[in-house]
Each structure stands twice: as C-alpha cells, then as structure tokens.
Amino acid sequence: MPVPLAILPGDTAAPLFKIFGSDFGRHVLVAPHSRIFDLPDESGLDPALLAALANSAPGEVPLDAVVAPSPQSISLNVSSSCNLSCSYCYAARGSFAGAQPDPMSWEVARAAIDSLLGSADRSAPVTVGFLGGEPFVNRHLIHRAVHYATAEGKRLGLDVRFSVTTNGTLLEEDDVELLRENPFAVTVSIDGGELVQNRQRPTLGGQGSYQLLCAGTRSLLANPGATLVAARATVTHSDFNLRERLDAVLTLGFREAGFAPLRSSKGGDALRDEDWPGYLSAMIEVAQPELERAYRGEGIRLTNLAVALKQLYRGASSPYPCGAGGGYFSVAANGDWYACHRAIGAPAYRMGNNAGLKSDRRMEFLTARHVHSQSACRQCWARYLCSGGCHQEASSRTDSSCGFIRGWLEFCLRAYCDLTQRRPEFFTGAVTASKETDHE
8 A cells, every 4th residue: 555645634624424315215425435324214413423434444545645656557649640630639639739749659658668567566457558649540559569568567477458549430450459359448439420420520631430430440349359348428518419329329339438528628619607407417317227227137338327336336435536647647759757648748747757757746746636635625525536526627617517526426326325225236246347447
C-alpha cells in the first residue's frame, strides 16, 4: 500500500451519509468508503455509529491521504493525425493545437514501455494503451509495441495488457488479429446510427464515416475472441434520443455501449445548464430497460450503469476521479509524460518524461486535485463517488451539471439495492460485460 505523502483533512461539516429509498425500503449510504446499509425502521441514526462506520478499515488508504503509487498504466499518443474531423475533438485530430506535430517514433514508444515495466508493481496488471488522433494511422508502431511489451512482460514476470481507443474506420485484418490474439480492451468511438454518426463524426473531406466504421469493425464484432469491445458515444446538447442510439449501436454487433456528455467545446455543442435535467431523464430512461434485463438474469449493455453498479458493490470510494497522475500517465510523441491524455501540451499536466517523473510536480498536481481541495465538492454527499469529476472538465462544472451527477448516482443506488434483492447473483457471477480502465 502506498505511503501517504500528505494529509488533506475533509470538511468537518460535510455529510457523512445519504438516506435514500428503493422498492425494498430505506437505505443509507455512508459517504466515506461507500458503505450501504438497510434501515429497518423510521428511527433516527446514531451519530456515533455513523462516525464509526465512516472510519477506514485495516488495509484501506484513508480518504484524506495524498499518495503517489508506482505508474501502472500508460497511454501512448502514437498518432498526431486522424482521418475524421469531429467538431468536438479535444485533441485537434491528434495535433493538440500544435503541441504534437509529429507521430510517435519506435524509440520513444520503447523507452516509455521500458520505463513503465521497470517501475510497475509486479503484483498487479500493467496496461499499455494507444491513443491519437486515430491510433491506427500509425498501425505499424502499435503492432511493434504490443509484441515488444508482451515479450518484455514475460521476461519480467508481469501481466501486461493493452487498450486502444479507435474510430474503427481504418482497421485491417492484421489489426483485428492483433486485437484478438492479445489481452485488449477496445473502445470504438461511435455516436449512434448512420444519421447521427455522419453528422457528428464526418471524414476529413466532409463525407459520412458510418459505412467506413461498419466495414472496419465487422470482422472484430463478428469474432472478438477474448477481446473486450465496447462502444462510446458522445452526446451533444442537440440530441438526447439515447435509446435509439443504443439500439443502433447494439444492432451492429457491439455488446455494450456507454454515453459521455460533451461538457466543453469550442464549437458550441456542449451541454448547457438547462440541458442537464433532460439528459438525466434520458439516461434513466435508457437505463431502466437494462436494469430489467438484469432482473431477468441477462447482462447490462449500458456501460454507465454496469460500471456504477459494480463500483457500488465493491464499495468504490476515492478522492480522485481517475488514475491521472497517480497510477496512470499519457505519453506524448516526444516522450513527455502528462497526467492526462486530454492535456498533451499543457504545462500544468506535464509530470516528466521517459527518463523519469518529477516528484514535486506530481505532488503539486495530486494535492491540488484531491477532492478535499475542491471547494465545490467538500460538502457534497457524493464526493467520494464522483470525486470531483474529470480534471479537464472541472472548469466547466456548474450546479446544474453537479445536479445531474447526484441524480444519476441516486438512481444507481436505488437500482443497486433493488438488484441485490431481486437478483443477488448478478454481482457474484459473470453477468456484467463492462470493462474498466485506469483512465475512463
């Protein structure tokens, strides 16, 4: 267990619990460490008991601790270009507004892999991811990096795994074979059916990308092997027909899909304050049939719901929303290491390079982004489930968007309690298909 580098006390006035109801009665969420209990009657809660339930158990890292574990996962920004031209792309098609003008070389990729494998905790899996731009623009580097990391992992006794986020339009058969033959988690960016996909994700020349995506992913979806394949759809303020989008994606052969609301965009497509209540209603509407599937013993195909339920079952609770700057880093084409793949070129996120991390910069980053350092989060009951949200999107956080998070978590808490009563084996069997990565 990592040794705490600093302690950031929480707000003593922050709520320790959240009472909520389900079809099976009243329940309480103890905010620290996300412990959920049934309430047998309408009697009050003993403050001393709640305080005791909120204490960290042996082996748990206290939630007020700042820790810097060994890097366990990296993403390599292998491509500085893309064949699509999505208006909301945070990476400016992989160039990051000039911060990454050239694709990654083999020498940089190998040095980054060596640095990760040389310092990783050997008792836990190690993940090498590939991003861009469109990563398969630089497919030869991906193939070489996978073969090298696999061989080095075996030599060092490490469990090396891989991930890639792709638009799916450039996949060739040897790429599909690489994904099938290695422990890959593949996220395909697809925003819905043909009309939505072509409108939001056109090619660089302005044509539709839907048919290219269908052709590129057909072989993988028909025979994924052991590969975990999921779709990810970006939702703009103009279209909340999520049920139609999910159905369209599943029809192509995807086994699951998740939605991500656009929180900031130079193109004006991001959700506005007045959009969040409608988006919450749309999310609950698309989640309810998936919950009914779980009641029948079937898998949940909505990633957002499946992941939330698994996290509640595990008692997931963290002062950080992701592993950025902790166990996860993103490597730019020049070999610089950043705390987040969305922040290539941002000085505040640069943590070092292939030669090593700068402990002072890392400490400064982790301290500033701890949930106890976020004034808007310190008195929120959901502070250890939301953990302040994406670091890159914190500047666009509003009362309305935070209201969406709390509303969605309340729905998931009710769903969790209902599901534990109606189908308790859901959480002990291989029912959920969703994956999780260090940075999603």
